[in-house]
Amino acid sequence: MSTEFLKVAHAAREAAAELAPLPRAPKDEALRVVADALVAHAAEIVEANAKDVEQARAQGTSEAMIDRLRLDEARVGKIAEAVRQVADLPDPIGEVVRGSTLPNGLELRQLRVPLGVIGIIYEGRPNVTVDAAALCLKSGNAVLLRGSSSAYSSNTALVKVMQDALEGTEVPAGAVQLVPGQTRDSVKELMRARGLVDVLIPRGGASLINSVVEESTVPVIETGVGNCHVYVDAEADVDLAVQILLNAKAQRPSVCNAAETFLVHEDIADAFLPRALSALAEAGVTVHGDERVAGHGSGVVPVTEDDFYAEYLSLDIAAAVVGSLEEAVAHIRKYGSAHTEAIVTRSQRAARRFVSLVDSAAVAVNASTRFTDGGEFGFGAEIGISTQKLHARGPMGLPELTSTKWVYTGEGHLRTSEGTVVAG
Structure with missing residues (x-):
């Protein structure tokens, strides 16, 4: 040395x-x-x-x-x-x-x-x-x-x-x-x-x-890195879901607790996606979406496998339509970084199931992913956000x-x- x-x-x-x-x-x-x-x-x-x-x-x-x-x-x-x-x-x-x-x-x-x-x-x-x-x-x-x-x-x-x-x-x-x-x-x-x-x-x-x-x-x-997800459940309040997604992605996109992917249940996709895509476009966000997402907006870029793994740290977000809460969780488990995942829903049952199934350091229910932060949790400044399972996890x-x-x-x-x- x-x-x-x-x-x-x-x-x-x-x-x-x-x-x-x-x-x-x-x-x-x-x-x-x-x-x-x-x-x-x-x-x-x-x-x-x-x-x-x-x-x-x-x-x-x-x-x-x-x-x-x-x-x-x-x-x-x-x-x-x-x-x-x-x-x-x-x-x-x-x-x-x-x-x-x-x-x-x-x-x-x-x-x-x-x-x-x-x-x-x-x-x-x-x-x-x-x-x-x-x-x-x-x-x-x-x-x-x-x-x-x-x-x-x-x-x-x-x-x-x-x-x-x-x-x-x-x-x-x-x-x-x-x-x-x-x-x-x-x-x-x-x-x-x-x-x-x-x-x-x-x-x-x-x-x-x-x-x-x-x-x-x-x-x-x-x-860990922050490939964070927002899942919009079939029983979500659409207005609330749009606001949470917009905050999670665009409020400060360069940080690890910004959302990098959103998933929407197919039963609410027709009501949610046109409004969400419009709000995201207005905020300057490029959506990398699957075919079902692209069907609701002309500005959607075709999504790739790499997009779902990406921590963009920019005004980009990946998106997909899923058939169930369990499919959303499976997607998160495959592509996520175990940092923070959010569910937007009016169903207590769905919220409890999402919380129990998602294996991440932090889970948000009807709130933005942007709150996973030592200062926001009342810890003062944070040393980092741990995504491991030994000794320390989360902020x-x-x-x-x-x-x-x-x-x-x-x-x-x-x-x-x-x-x-x-x-x-």
Whole structure:
């Protein structure tokens, strides 16, 4: 490993040991200081971000991806507000997960503790730099941040502001570190840092996530891409269904909780599709639909198998007519990414069946997929949305960034071949 990487990794390791025993008050105060510093230095953060945006445009990056990259003073203000929200959240560290008094008199408790040093590998969005740092600090963890080279200037500026702010607090400034370098070698170093890094969390596209999962020697919490679905049931309210679909797709198409496919029951297709296709066209959305969808609108593009698998992150959406709720679920299971699926229906029975059959991290009933988000769920900023089934699933907030330790207290308890005895 390079000297530069080892320097930041060891600094994070040392900071994690200092940070872990801190009570809530100094951590909250440090986060508020960081939030104030972000606002105070917003102009220079935006100036650094402008370099990244200019470079992205020169490289022909899509406007959807540039939107994920771009910062202005209003967005910096929202990032700072998310940090303040994290400061206001309950501290999970020290929480008793389980506790009991054993028959032999030992008092047993399972307590939440920090994971230690968390590595975050992520793409594009520089707000993740601050969100991840805030959640890690609040949960008593140090963080090694490896954002994409496309946001390097932005991330460098953000980390410097946070480190400078932490210098005057009880939280060690070394707890927030930017992994040096912009090449894949620095990513590999982070993935191979077993013993220095306790867990890795990749956040980005499928290729990034798969690469980290397959190549890392450090344990990984797998986040997932967002191929989200909206299913319009036979008993849906058409007006409501159109509004939910339009919001799920067009409100902000470049994010992982935007809808990428909608499915409509054949019994309501004639009433729903003309209105939905008109509303989507007015919003600038291109519909990639099957023959039955195309029969209700001249602007529909023929759908392909790849379209159903796609996370467009753009004003595009795949569409199909299905014969039943079960067919919709089968489609979602085949093509979906286990992120978020929504059903629009007036039938409680249909809603319950959809919820029970869909195997995804989040399921929405008569609501937009856009609500699958740590902030919307009341977690403050999120570290990512996990689509795996181990440890953490769905939006990952503070409790998901902890492990546990067992503590048992006795009065001279000794274990013997005959059983427990108490010394004294």
